[in-house]
Amino acid sequence: MVTENNSFYPQPIFEGAEKRLEVDFEPAPLSGVHEVMDVECHGAAQPHSDSEDSQSSSSATAVAGSLRAIKHGEWNKLLEPAQCSIVSWESNASCDAYLLSESSLFVYDRSLVLKTCGRTKILDAIPGILERALDGQRSSLTVARARYSRSAFKCPEQQPVPHTDFALEVSALNGLFGHLEGGGHAYVLGDQCTDALWHVYTAGAPPKGRGSTSTLEVCMTGLDPKYCEYFACKSDSNSPAQRACLRLECGLAKLLGKQDRVDDYVFDPCGYSMNAIRDERLVTIHITPEEGFSYASVEISNLGPKDTLDASEFVGHVAALFGPQRVYVAATGDFLPAQYGGFGLAGGYSSVSCADQRVAGYGSCSFRAFATGQGGPLARGSGALAGLKGSAREPSSPVTVLSKERGASVEFSSSTSEGNDGTAAIRDPSDVDSLFIKRVSAETIESSCCVEEFAAAKIKQLSLEDTFYVFDLGNVYRRMLTWKRLLPRVRPFYAVKCNPDPGVLSTLAALGTGFDCASEVELQSVLSLGVRPDSVVYANACKRPSDLRHMKHTGTLLTTFDSESELYKIKQYHPEASCVLRIRADDPNARCFLGNKYGAEQREVEPLFAKAAELGLRVVGVSFHVGSGASGPEAFRMAISLARGCFDAASRLGINTLNLLDIGGGFSGGSGDGREALESVAAVINESLDEHFGADLGTLRVIAEPGRYFSEGACTLFTCVYGKRQRENRQEYWLTDGLYGSMNCVIYDHAELKPRPLWIRSANSSATEGHPTTLFGPTCDGLDTVLKEVTMPKMENGDWVVFPEMGAYTISAASNFNGISACDPQIFYVVSKRE
Ligand SMILES: Cc1ncc(COP(=O)(O)O)c(C=O)c1O
Structure with missing residues (x-):
């Protein structure tokens, strides 16, 4: 077996993207005068401050019921469940700013901002912090509002639960803050296909008497490797003088004001964090410089309406320093910084996403994403699929998928028999997408006709005498191009059961397909490639309890059902699941008939929707499978029209959460680039989608579960x-x-x-x-x-x-x-x- 189980990058990679939680407090109703909390300082960390008064400023300025009365020794204990600790701190009259082993903590009298990166469990620290801040029963403060935000993780599956999936995070946050006035609200801004995403959760209302503020966060990936060299730890790089020089040399000093109190740290072997505070305002910078997963964030917070920050200029300046391939900018608050509205980014960036959202309790959130030509269409997970839309590379240039380790790349020519219509943008192992490629050693051959010649040579060379296979990943690639061309609105989720070979799976993952899994082993085999749980449909309409537990554990949400009993099971083992009703819609001439076993009959549809609603389960769509090896396109026409009827039935019952149509498998395999297999059936599917879902196609996600189509002929x-x-x-x-x-x-x-x-x-x-x-x-x-x-x-x-x-x-x-x-x-x- 030539396949090996290592991937290119050390696993797990370091996740630079931070989870950011801001909690605002206000005096508890009817609270009188409260004593200052006074806690001994037992921490080992030392302040970096060059000024003498800074160390004591917190206790000196803390007001009654102030969070700042909690000293760093106790903060260290409170942060333990999140798995981070204090490295150093700086203070001024308004704020204690702590540099953490993983990012930063800012503590004001009545609010705190905790930002943690890597695989930290930020939410695990919150119950202890709240307990301490609210001082148990003798509460002088109460929580007024909370906001959690983050960009997309590079490897969400490597995060601890609930951070594997935003929906799970939301339910955990609701557990902590959902009781606040107005309850919790969650938003995902941006483009799901390219991972240019911003996640926001809020609960509660602005604290009484607090003035308007706003926050500007700039997150960047694919940093200029030359610039990253500044942030490797050298001997003596942590003396205050060395760090001051570093700030000047690398240009970060230009982002700061003269009166800012600065605290920074260079991590060993590499990495950099900086906090800077002036009055209430804070700047915090975190840099993960490692190639392959480089990331940096620059946040500027507590801007008041009179602050004259020109957001466009500031972001431009930050991007010019770091030279990132992608830039995500989120401004959240009661007002937006100047020049925020429609700003562009000079230096070869194009806008890839732009979204504005009213945010309960915070006014609004505006999200902008920019990418260079290099970083544009590539995103983890679905990036290669986005790449197939074309834009980043010359159409005829080869597509390199593997393999850094062996120095022997596999090249996919994007030429099809019809010309250069495909532009999959998997270019070299430093592309994030190549994380998906297992280290399979593949040899390039001129055409698929040369497979037998290749096999004959191997037999001779290796004196083979037992069964073997030749898998042609080039054929899989060309079939993906054909799929994209003929069914551009339908994202394929490859049915793993059809052929779970790691070379096939990782090629498809790199090309941007999702996956249809039906068991714990299948799910694990795709997640271990770096596929995100939200790129999986668990399309087994009758799951074992262990399957459901495993789904929940991994943060996999999407799954099918076709019976009441399945709904009860989902309710018991994975109540956060996104449920898809599988209906029966058979092609009577299919090679493998499935309708005898799976798919709700039409008369069962409304009662099943009603039961799901009664159980409080979230139904998100409808699926069908016409049968494997279906014989003609007409079964799809009938099935799509039946699915439309189900959407309408759901609406009649007041269920308005349906936004997914899953048209299942059943596509032919055979030889060739897939055109013959797909052409007629694609025409019918496209026609039927227009006819029955034309009005919804802007918001409807359409997916399919092809198995045979991708792997049979290869x-x-x-x-x-x-x-x-x-x-x-x-x-x-x-x-x-x-x-x-x-x-x-x-x-x-x-x-x-x-x-x-x-x-x-x-x-x-x-x-x-x-x-x-x-x-x-x-x-x-x-x-x-x-x-x-x-x-x-x-x-x-x-x-x-x-x-x-x-x-x-x-x-x-x-x-x-x-x-x-x-x-x-x-x-x-x-x-x-x-x-
Ligand atoms: C639920 C489900 N989805 C997808 C498939 C894949 O079907 P095909 O290989 O015919 O595309 C199957 C095959 O049995 C299936 O049961």
Whole structure:
């Protein structure tokens, strides 16, 4: 087996993106005069302050019921559950600013801002902080409002729960703050396809008497590597003088005012944090300089209406310093900083997302995302899919997917038989998307026709005598291009059950597909590639409790149901799930019929919606599967019209949360670039979407669950003849694989095998005369007869038989019966440049 299980970057990567929580307090109703909380200082950390008064300023200025009476020693304890600690601090009359091992904490008399990066568990610290701040029963303060915000994580699956998914974070935040006046509100601003996203949660109302403020946050990824060199720890780089020099040299000093009190730190081996405070205003900068996952944030907060910050100029200045590929800017508050409205970003950036949102309790939030040509279409998860829309690269240039380790890249030519219509933008391993690619070693071949030539060479070179496969990832790639061209509105979620090979999965992940999983093992196999839980549909309409628990644990939300019993199970094990009603919509001529087992009948639709509503479950859409190996497009026409009826039924019941249509699998496989398989069915699907969902297509997500389409034609099976016999005029041969191995597809998938000899021995290469032939599999069972009536030339032991188009429902259902290992055959990966 050539596949190995390492990915390019050390796992886990360091996640620079911060979780930011701001909590505002106000005096508790009827609270009288309160004593200053007075806590001993036991911390080991030292202030960096160069001024003598700074250390004592907090206690000196703390007012009755002030959070600032909590000293750093106690803060250290309170921060323990979040898994960070205080490195140093600085204070002024309004604020104590702590530099943390992971980002920063700012404490005012009646508010705090806690920002933590990496895999920290920020929310775990909150109950302790609230308990302490509210001083138990003797509460002099009360929480007025809370705001949580963050950009998209690079690797959400590496975050601790609930940070794997925003919906889970929201439910955890509601647990902490949902009781505040007006309850909790959650918003996701930006573009889901490119991960240019900003997440905001708020609860409560502005504290009484607090003036208007706003916050500007700039987050950047793909930093200029040259600039990042400043932030590697050198000997003595943590002396105050060294850090002052660093600030000047790297230009960060220009972002600060003369009266700012500054505290900064260079981490070993690399990384940098800075807090700067003036009056109430704060600036905080955090830099993760490592190549492959570089990230920096610059926040400026507590701006008042009279502050004259020109946001456009400030962001331009920040971007010019860091040279990032992507820039995300979020302004939140009671008013927006000057020049915020429609600003652009000079220096080759284009705007990739722009969203404005009224935010309960905070006025508004405006989000802008910019990208350079290099960073534009690429985003983790769906970036390559976005890339397929074209823009970042020359259409005909090769697409490099792997592999840094071996120095041997795999190149995907974007040429299709029709010309250069594909522009997948996977370029080199430093692209974030390449995190998806498992280290499979693949060889480039000229065209898919060269697969047998490649196999013959391998047989000779390695003296092979047992079953093996050749997987052509180039074919998978071209099929994705065809899909994008013919069904541009439908995002494919590859059905893992069809062929869970890691090379196939990681190629598809890199190309931006989502995944349809139906078990814990399948889900884990895609999450371990770095696929995000929100790129998964758990399309098993009847799940085991352990599956649901695992879904919940990993933050995977989307799943199908078609019975009341499933709804009760979801309610019990994963009540936050996003439920999709699977309806029955059969193609009666499909090769594998599914409707006998799955899919709600039409009469069951309304009662199921009603039950979901009664249980408080969130229903988000409708799905169907016309049957695997469907025979024609008309089943899709009927199914989409039935789905429309379900959307209408939901509306009649007052359920207005449906925004997903899942058109399932059932697409043909076969050879070629996918055009033949998809053309007619795509025309019907597009027509039906327009007819039945035309008005909703702006907000409706349409996905599909193709399996066979992507993997069937890409995989060729090679078996070796190791026994023979002649009975009358019939030739009988024993092959190294059979019905208990990959050929189980004859039984379970109703496959029609197309064997042909692979001529290697020159003596036999002219023996083309056909004879009645029987092919046996290798096990001791008489049933293990692959084909009884096939015409083939005469063969000898050591000859090879090729079975093309063997990628769908073959290895995935094979067994090791008789100790003959058919589940894990040898696999060679190739990338053909064209069909
Ligand atoms: C729920 C579900 N989705 C998707 C698929 C994939 O179907 P196909 O390989 O026909 O595209 C299957 C196959 O059985 C399935 O059961």
